[in-house]
Amino acid sequence: MDAGVLKLICEHAHSPNPKLRLNAVWALKHLVFSAENKVKVSCLEELGPGWLIQLICDDTEDTALGASDDSEEGEGATEVSTDMGGSYMSIDPEVSQELFGADDEVEQDGLNMADDGSSITRSRVDYVLDEKDSEFKRSHRGRQAVPLTLNARLAALKDAETNPLKRARQDDIAVQEQGLDFIRNLICGQGSTEMIDTLFKGLGEDRVFDILASKLRPRVVNAYGRGKRNSPAAEPRVIQPQVEIVVAVCFIVVHIAASKPQHRQLLISQTELLKLLSSLSEHPNKNVRAAVAWSVINLTWVDDEADQISCRKRAIELGKLGFLAKLEKMEQDPELDVRERCKTALYQMKTILH
Structure with missing residues (x-):
């Protein structure tokens, strides 16, 4: 350099x-x-x-x-x-x-x-x-x-x-x-x-x-x-x-x-991008499937108390886009890493929504 x-x-x-x-x-x-x-x-x-x-x-x-x-x-x-x-x-x-x-x-x-x-x-x-x-x-x-x-x-x-x-x-x-x-x-x-x-x-x-x-x-x-x-x-x-x-x-x-939460809020507003991401839940490449789960984990992460309401809204939007159903199906994924990431993503989503 x-x-x-x-x-x-x-x-x-x-x-x-x-x-x-x-x-x-x-x-x-x-x-x-x-x-x-x-x-x-x-x-x-x-x-x-x-x-x-x-x-x-x-x-x-x-x-x-x-x-x-x-x-x-x-x-x-x-x-x-x-x-x-x-x-x-x-x-x-x-x-x-x-x-x-x-x-x-x-x-x-x-x-x-x-x-x-x-x-x-x-x-x-x-x-x-x-x-x-x-x-x-x-x-x-x-x-x-x-x-x-x-x-x-x-x-x-x-x-x-x-x-x-x-x-x-x-x-x-x-x-x-x-x-x-x-x-x-x-x-x-x-x-x-x-x-x-x-x-x-x-x-x-x-x-x-x-x-x-x-x-x-x-x-x-x-x-x-x-x-x-x-x-x-x-x-x-x-x-x-x-x-x-x-x-x-x-x-x-x-x-x-x-x-930061502002970036997550910006990302959750990108409906087309998230729909395309959701469609990759059955992609033949395991790293792609894992990335789908990681995206949900990060989007449903609560930074602090001030982020709780926004996080719930993000989880609701992810549910509307079909991520909850996709993740439940991915729990049977042949790859252990994908299954574990899905468990975490589902736990966070369901905890926030209920």
Whole structure:
């Protein structure tokens, strides 16, 4: 920092080269991890709030998915990355499903949702990104495998790597993930309340929540009946968000909910965002399901006596949005961590409401 590395990394984060831009944002994510607020503020100011918005909002997904090439378009890019954000390969999940079958799993670089002891306040927990990314597997079970010849498989892999629209889309998704993780690390740990205020001031409260909701919202492609060559018009398809993006967004919500009562009141007013969050209670990724429960735990936490009435109103609103029924169903979740978080969330909600 004293040698001026921050300015240099932020310059690289503005680079037109997608790989350099990706690795620079990845470095900034780690730089703000457990950093003092003055360092975090310097990073945000040097990067530029407007550029951060552009990094996490630029998306060629609709163009890529709606392209009229003969290859089958998938649901998203699966990134297999090195810990330090170095070279990586990208495989379209639908291509990998065709290559390896419906019951196989594709290894991908994950996000370690380790909780830092310094960020635990009573029963509320801030989840942070550890400096070592752990691996997790994304399952593609339940989909019909399509047998392919060896040549067809190689052609599908080649297309996934060389198609410029797909490559641009994959680059966008990778940068978005790191940009969201940058925000996630920015607003967690000690001093998180001040950093959330700084984020809202720099990006705008409404803009922040609009972005978070947009990242959880499924997309519809081929909405205008654009089909493949020599084939009938394709039916519109609903494309679910990338799991890496969903995890990052969910834990940004968890951090905001873990802040001061004013931030919780602001979050509970975001009806669309909370509806989207509620719909993730059966998400295949266990970290997403756990984040749903943690959000409820933090939103129903009572800071002091003055917060009791507001907390009851938040619990009532969560009940209206279906969280109570979702949590009761999640008590049977196969993952112990999810079940335990649900027990805590249900206990707090029911205690407040009765």
